[in-house]
Amino acid sequence: MSDAPQRRYQDVAAELRQLIRAEGVQPGDRILTERQIALRLGVGRSLVRDAIIMLEVEGLVQVRQGSGVYLQEGAPDTATAPETEDDIGPFELLEARMVLESAVAGLAAATVTKADIIAMREALDDERRSITEGRDDYQSDQRFHLLIAEATQNGVLVKMVSDLWNLRNRSRMWAQLHSRIFDDTYRSRWLDDHQAILDALRARDCARARQAMRDHLGNVSETLMQLSDSEDPSFDGFLFSTARTARTL
Amino acid sequence: MSDAPQRRYQDVAAELRQLIRAEGVQPGDRILTERQIALRLGVGRSLVRDAIIMLEVEGLVQVRQGSGVYLQEGAPDTATAPETEDDIGPFELLEARMVLESAVAGLAAATVTKADIIAMREALDDERRSITEGRDDYQSDQRFHLLIAEATQNGVLVKMVSDLWNLRNRSRMWAQLHSRIFDDTYRSRWLDDHQAILDALRARDCARARQAMRDHLGNVSETLMQLSDSEDPSFDGFLFSTARTARTL
DNA sequence: ATTGGCAAATTGGTTGACCATTTCTTCCAC
DNA sequence: GTGGAAGAAATGGTCAACCAATTTGCCAAT
8 A cells, every 4th residue: 555654643652552551550540641641751732632532442541521531441451462553464464364254254145135246246347357457456355355244234243354454454564565466366366266255155155155265365375475585574474374273263 | 331421523523424425535535624624514623633533543544744634445435334433232242252252262272371271260260259249340251251362362363352342341232231130140151151161272172162152152142132122122133143143153 | 527519720622823744836947 | 848946835733822621629507
């Protein structure tokens, strides 16, 4: 995707998370006031407000006017989950997609409607066109996967799949890996995978849909693995063997 | 959980989503400027900025200084997914948890360490204490489920499970349902479920762990179904039969 | 000693002016 | 006519001052 330099409030949010952990704030407790934080981090208060809104949307804190900012009850330990902001490894992401999307595909096979099938077929036509025209565009790919989630009629599942794609689109490492794909052979293969998934959905065969999605993401993983440079210190392939995941699904 | 009146920027964000849809903005296009939106909606620009940050964190838009605000490529159709802000039905959420957490449990069985097991056992001890002391507190329940996700060593999966619990904790309808649980029998039963999951994880039995998690959430669903008033117009149980889901997993 | 209410302090909310960056326009040199 | 540089316009970023809601604590009335 395009450039998009990080916005400053995101850095401040990261510092703020760290600060919350350092202060040993417990869930339900009040954290420092906006003014104190601004002073402490040496930034303006509006920047702190922006950062707090980010943490609020993420569900980490709760804001009450006239009272203060409170650490949300039941928030994951700030000590154990600091990687929200770190860049996410492609294979870590693929493993998560394998876990979620194959189960979603299985469910979708039980709930898919004729209209869903038609929309999916259009997405695949679009993808085929994209490949032959040499467009470097993953719109239709993403659209196909989202349509599967939408077929479950479950808004929460749609949001989760959508979130995963957002993570991918924002990942530095993924963009880096993606830039190495100069061969359209891969995309054709993935299109075949998609067709197989669609066929399974049309047949309303849950087990086959699940298996087809698993195979597809396994293929993607394999391709990316070949393209990866295992010498890169941030290479995370060895940690997330999709073979391991496939065995447990 | 406590009161927490909605913050104004969230309303503005909702209006802004609607505005984007009404204007027919396509992914990749630039939306109205902050000043135009402020004028259009009759609010201050800072409020618009706050709303935009929310949409940015949600992955719907992208902000570029000096240039404008752009609709993120590959964002889910603003027309088809307006329910992000609506309250989420308990059974819709339970179905999503069934899909995700059972797969996560299966994977965790392959990756769990001794330290993980110990931490989980402590969480269950805490839960047992919580029940006998009559504390009305779901901290240890949530903690147990999060520990399972953490055992996969996959930060993305941890974040997804954590997000699901956040949704639950913020759900009006869930709070309403929860307030009807006056009988500790349910919680004891769920504790037994948890123990069964832990046993499967200790045995590193993927299939059994998956099944135990599925059964557990099935039990929760059944209990809530009995507590539900099917006359309530917002009752969504009929839409999300967990039997349907269980068949496909 | 308890309680009710009032006032001050604290806290987040809002506004408007100004800053930094990007984009668009214009005009001149070639 | 074309290319490019300069500058004007537009856009998001930041800040400081002020506003509104909430909490706290004191003090008088009971």
